[in-house]
Amino acid sequence: MDPQDLLDLLDDQQARRLRVIENLLRGRKTVSTLYWGQRYDLLYLLSLDKHLARGGLDTVAQTLVSQKMATWLPAEQPQLRLTALGRKQRDQAVTFRPKTQALWPQITLGLARQRLLLSVQVVSQYAHQTARYYPLTTDLATRQAVRQWFHQVKSPELATQVFTALTASLTRLPPMTAQVVTAGFSGYQQPGLTVQQLAQDLQRTPWEVYLRHVDGVVQIAQDARQTDHPLHALLAPAWQTAVTRSAQATLRAVATTDLTLDQVAVQRHIKPSTVREHLLEAAIMLPVTAVPYDRLLPPATRQALLAVLPAQLDDWEYTALPVALQQRFDFFTFRLLAILCDKEGDHHAGTPDD
Structure with a gap:
């Protein structure tokens, strides 16, 4: 960088x-x-x-x-x-500014990128009836996934279908981003260019070129979520929930039962602190509607804390709360309220506290 x-x-x-x-x-x-x-x-x-x-x-x-x-x-x-x-x-x-950056935490980028690059190479070589070539260096899981996908979808129309789908995705991107993505593809008599090579050619920093590449890969993967897309079966597994499976299970237990957070910890055989970490992770990474804020932050709790907290969110400090409020509300409640306020539009800036 x-x-x-x-x-x-x-x-x-x-x-x-x-x-x-x-x-x-x-x-x-x-x-x-x-x-x-x-x-x-x-x-x-x-x-x-x-x-x-x-x-x-x-x-x-x-x-x-x-x-x-x-x-x-x-x-x-x-x-x-x-x-x-x-x-x-x-x-x-x-x-x-990447067009697709809001989606990036939801995708396993390495998986999507390797599968996309190898599949484009395979289809290109197949279209030119090339039996002998050096495939891109990828991990075994990627090679197996692309091989299985290729044998499932192989047809005389495959190259045209992939070309049409990729063109549709790339036209949604800035011209330079589309150029970065296409220049990075390897195929028949075309070795893909590296980030460093493209950065030199385009007179941009390697970091910007890499961001453009990621933007293009995610745009293609997003379009491939349509079931009729030729790369759907190959790229769909790259999409993931923005939080861990364990955090999802904790959130589900809190949202669908009347158990206290400590009771959820006992039920899930995890520490009470882990339950709270899971909920904070979910609150940060998921939409507001995915978290039961009304249960975790009742109106009385919000009013009591907001009455004494500074107007600027980054100026909030848990240790600056009156002792009586620190005794009533733990740090988890304080931080959860900050996350909610941020998502509801408080974008003031100040100095971080923790």
Whole structure:
């Protein structure tokens, strides 16, 4: 990631923790990371760079600071805030905004990407009746899935069907994004270009090219959810719920029974703290309608807390609550209310507290 790429992820009003951005990229789904990812509007970064080392953004961040584009804020963890110069630089740049980013936490990107690239290569070679070629390097599960899919759908019309479907998806994307996706495909007498090669050709950063590639893959996978799409059977398994199966089971138990949270923990043979973590994960990652807020946050609870909390959501601190309220309401209730307020439209910015 280049300094300009990180600049696009920062704000001049809201101090943002570098470790949160780093942990999102690495796929570390702690409740704290997910919550601040929601507050920063950066949840789409989840698991986009699983090989990023801890501290892997430190040098890039320090470059922005040395260029006076951002400042460090003293805190338990490093926080960055854009300067006026940094905001001007960010706003003047032509920033790429992925079209499908809201869907990214719902898809297993590696699975969708590998299956798509290999299937395009197989269909292309099949259309040209090529029996001998070097298939793309993928894992065994991908090779088996593509082989099974191909034998199920193989027909003289397959190449035309796939070409038509891919063209329909790519026309929904910006021209440069479509170019990135198509140039990355391997096929008959065409080796796919790497992100680095495309970045050099297009005079863009590798990170922007990678985001464009992801945008295209997700658009194709989204269109393939239609049952008559030629890639439907191959790409449908890539879609997942945004929360873990265990969290889904916890949410279902809370939503469909009258059990207390501690009783749910006993029933599910997990810790009471895990029940609360599951519910917070679901509240962050799922629509408001999926969580029984009326049960977990009765009107009286909301009124009592909102009466003393600051107007700006990022200024909320549990430890700043009156002792009497801390004794009545645990941190889970406090954080759940913050998640709900954020989803209902409170987008004020301040300084994170935890």
